[in-house]
Amino acid sequence: MSHTARIERDNAWPEISFEERIGTAEFRIHEKAHITVNGDSCRGCTTRECVVACPANLFVPTSDGGILFNYENCFECGTCYLVCNKEGAISWTYPEGGYGIVFHRT
Amino acid sequence: MTAPAHDFDADIIVVGAGPAGSCAAIAAAREGKSVILVERGPFPGSKNMYGGVVYPRILDELIPSWWETMPVQRWVVKRSTMLLSDTGALNVDFRANAWGAPPYNGATAYRPDFDNWLANHAVAAGARLVCSTTVTGLLRDSHGRIEGVSTDRPDGDLRAPIVIACDGVNSFLAKESGLYPHTDASNFTLGVKETLALPKHVIDERFGVRDNQGVDIEILGGTSGVNGGGFIYTNLDTVALGVVLKLPKLAAQQKRPEQIIAELKRHPAVAPLIEGAEVKEYSAHVIPEAGLEMMPTMVADGMLVAGDAAALCLAAGIWLEGVNFAMASGMYAGQAAAEAITKNDVSSRGLSGYTDRLEKTFVLRDHKKLRKVPHLVLSDRVQHKYPAFVAGVVERVFRVDNPHPKPGVRRIVREERKKAGIGLLDLLRDGWTGMRGFG
């Protein structure tokens, strides 16, 4: 195969956007947040383990040095509280019974 | 079935209707005990994600001829280990078509199907299954003895003399009861996975199988420099592809999990297998990876811990087995709990039949035999240096460089070892640990 053909093939197979990726999973959203993040702890945090590790990409750094967190599309995996080194930054529980992530083909 | 003492709702409460919980419930209910099986998901399996292969031999005891009714995608007849360097790959394949016929060996299955099927067996055995209910803590009597669980349902307390915690890797029940001394992120990996749709005949052709034959591929290397591994499993008309990533290593670099999956998908040895496939479902879950070194105390007065909640998952490179360990430990917990109710002694002494069974069977024997392997497989040398080293050696052994004559293998090994920056002593030591560990 020629070099150009190879490149065209790669391009013909684009990666999906993160929104599309998360859209493939079903989340039954409860009005009450099952995880809350304490913005004050995050403001002084330089390592930001949660930002790269959360598979649902729910920890978003803000321009003023804080963290914006939204619980809605959460896999309930536990990664964030395991990697966060700051006591009290994350309070983590499972959602109300029947709510949250619902897998179908895993 | 014996009626529980007057102020109890059941003899035994099992928390979590995953493989551990359902087998605990089946075993205890078969012994005539009253069992409540509590699951927070809307149906069993709805919260559960894994790579994709179940090895159900242990079910022979609880569900004879399980293969006739189990919701199977494909029967695994080929197991491969793939060692990936940046551009090369070494594949070690084993094929056994006999595994594609009764009594079988392993099968790919979707967890929502499999867990639901197993929980139905618990119900058929007489257990009461309560879904959409999250257990929020342990109930204790005035002497501090465990006497059930609280839930998020109105009037949701459930009382029983024995609680079996099968609540998975994050087990808040085991932590609440103090059975885990501490939680260390380096004992866990994050698994992320894409379920990729492809027509059945395309999967058959690309993976060299037919009918309901399936393939199990474990991958070392190819995780963008983050310690971990990968896997590819064939379902009927989807392929499960994912990576497992050591948590502290993942958190200490810049690539996000889905980017690491994307790089694995682009690897020249992987891309042709899944080209053109559409992502049907994206999923994530954490794995207890450190085996024996992280296991909690598994028995307390009035309480047993089984499955991932007890870190019984075996994650050792060429093996990623958790469901069979969960089913076995759950079954033994259910049997021991039933015994304790019969003897009327639910203290940790009365429940010690559980650890006796774990010690005598593969559950703890495999973990003991392989205790050094998880750390070896996830070590920096094995992760970052060996794949390139091995692929380099093999590439040069097979490369035809005429008019030059073939170089001696010993020389190739020495040169490639130096190129990869591996000391001879380290290589010998790892080889020795590996041989003893796997032996």
Ligand SMILES: Cc1cc2nc3c(=O)[nH]c(=O)nc-3n(C[C@H](O)[C@H](O)[C@H](O)COP(=O)(O)OP(=O)(O)OC[C@H]3O[C@@H](n4cnc5c(N)ncnc54)[C@H](O)[C@@H]3O)c2cc1C
């Ligand atoms: C990426 C990945 C790949 C894997 N690949 C394989 C593989 O190919 N083969 C294999 O054998 N194993 C594999 N495993 C491991 C396997 O998935 C686990 O070892 C197994 O699921 C453990 O079973 P369990 O019953 O102990 O826990 P789980 O399957 O986690 O079940 C726990 C149950 O408890 C429920 N629960 C939790 N908390 C509560 C609560 N408070 N109240 C009520 N209910 C609760 C959950 O909803 C869940 O249903 C893999 C794991 C991962 C993450």
Ligand code: SF4
């Ligand atoms: S959640 Fe933890 S890791 Fe993330 S920014 Fe806050 S303190 Fe840091």
Ligand code: SF4
């Ligand atoms: S539990 Fe997992 S998916 Fe949910 S916020 Fe934490 S890291 Fe993200």
